[in-house]
Amino acid sequence: MNLTLKEVAKAVGAVNNIRQWEELEINNVQFDTRKSTEGSLFVPLKGTNDGHDFIDNAIENGAVASFWSAPLDQAPSGFPVLQVKDTLIALQQLAKYYLEKINPKVVGITGSNGKTTTKDMTEAVLKARYRVHKTQGNFNNHIGLPITILEMPSDTEVVILEMGMNHAGEIELLSNLAQPDIAVITMIGESHIEYLGSRAGIADAKMEITAGLKETGALIFPGEEPLLVEKTAKLKPAQLATFGMSEINDLYPVNVQTGMMETSFETNVAPLTECSIPVLGTYNVSNALAALTVGLKLEITIQEAAPFLAKFNLTKNRTEWVKGIHNSMILNDAYNANPTAMNAVLDNFSELKNEGKKIAVLGDMLELGSLSKEMHESVAEHLNPQKIDEVYLYGEEMAVLFDKLLLIFPQERVHHYTKDKEQLIAELTEIIQPQDHILVKSSFGTNLLAVVTAIQSV
Structure with a gap:
């Protein structure tokens, strides 16, 4: 990242005068003072603790400016702060500005299970042709997703954003922020059913990923899930692509072979090309099919993607x-x-x-x-x-x-x-x-x- 403080102030609608610091350069954004480095913009968030109370730690670790929603007279003297009503909203606004400035293709991924593995597989597939940035770890919520965007290198061509949730409305916010070109729903399971009431409620929450989907965007989803088939009727058929284990899908596997360390399969689209994934399980074949479908949407053939998929790096603690x-x-x-x-x-x-x-x-x-x-x-x-x-x-x-x-x-x-x-x-x-x-x-x-x-x- 390389933004001036003037740019940041304009992007978030800061209301105070920072004229003397307008040309100050910001090269990263942090809400954790322990991760602040030289050139950081500090974002003091309010949770169990109030981030404003840790501004001195941020400065000590290299922060050169900060968002600020506490009274200005409590800000450190001689240090540039951008006065905003809500520091979290400012973080999200800045992420949206930076995303529009870099203008990569955006792939959003959600689902009850498999979204992190699918994200990792999708990164591998897209690396066959593009410079790719993805969500790290579990940075997939209203704080983590903006940070993921703001960590994106300026030459990124595709950004892959994992979108997690516990309650209705949360993915809608993330989708509207990210404006995905391609949205992926891996599956509908029972995660968070305590808050959403039923699998139908979960399907509604996952479909929120289409809230910010671009008009020319595509939704990729498991075609064997009737709850999703029913809910995709509002989208144009040309926007839809399905994957899954049966022949009703646009992309499905044939000749699946499973082992302890590897699973292999071919696909209906490229029946002579063997795809292998270095993980156990037919359920991971489904995740791989989702990733390959993203590749197809971005003009990467199965033949081109297969060698990269075979070497994908799985996030720790997932199978x-x-x-x-x-x-x-x-x-x-x-x-x-x-x-x-x-x-x-x-x-x-x-x-x-x-x-x-x-x-x-x-x-x-x-x-x-x-x-x-x-x-x-x-x-x-x-x-x-x-x-x-x-x-x-x-x-x-x-x-x-x-x-x-x-x-x-x-x-x-x-x-x-x-x-x-x-x-x-x-x-x-x-x-x-x-x-x-x-x-x-x-x-x-x-x-x-x-x-x-x-x-x-x-």
Whole structure:
């Protein structure tokens, strides 16, 4: 980034006089003082703490200017501040200005599951032809998305913006800010159903990604999801492209081959071109198809994209194999969970061939509201005692699944821990043997990443 303070002031409608600092150059924007560097514009946000209280830390770390919504007489003397009514809105306004200035193609990605993996795959596909910038980590909300935009290099040709949400209206805000050329919905699951009431409510929330879709833009979505097929009727047919596992879609796979470290397939569009992805699972084939469809929309052929897709870099803690203690292997998928995602990974994990035991470590799936009991119980259908040797459950919500599994599994093979994670770790550690495969899957709030860390080989 290379903006003058005058540009920034105009973009956000700052009301105070900064004439003596107009030509000051801003090269990055930070709301965390610990990340401030020389040339930073500091954005003091109000949350649990008021960011204004940390202005001295920001200056000490190199900030050269700041947004300011507190009284001006509380601002540091002799330091340029831009007076705005709301610092968060100013951050979003500046991001929109910078996005329009750089003018890349914008790809927005949302969905109940798979959006981060799809984002990573889409980056790989688009790198076949373009200079690409994408959301890092989980910077996918009303703060993270503007920061992602403002971190974009000035020569970016395509920016990929992951859009997350908990409540209705949140993706609409992000879409209107980003104005996507291409919008992707990966799937409709049960995440956040506590707040949205039903899968139909979730579908409505995900469709908000079309709120800012350009008139010539495209919506890419799973054609086997009736809730989305119904809701896309307002868009022109030429704007729609579907992907999925069946032949009703515009892009679908043939000859899918799955393994522990790699999954391969061909497509109906390029049946002689093998595509491979360095991850487990047919559900990841669907994510790859979404990414390839984005490529097709931006004139990248399957043949051109395939070598790049084969080497995509997956964000950590998403279906990631890591070495465990005693020469075991851990499938770490402990970043998030909903029933659709948990069941899909269990189905694929169950079919893997290995010489040791298969151990499933499953934590509570959060934000399921009144449907929590039945959705946790439903996981039992995907735990086959002929294919899974041991099941370790963690959290209060998992109690109903524990009861259900006692009807299917021998009692000594199913274990439940309400709060004692240390006991879970201790008992799990005792039984792990060479060649065992251990799946760890849960919502992030259960912190089963601590279990992964404890049983990981160092």
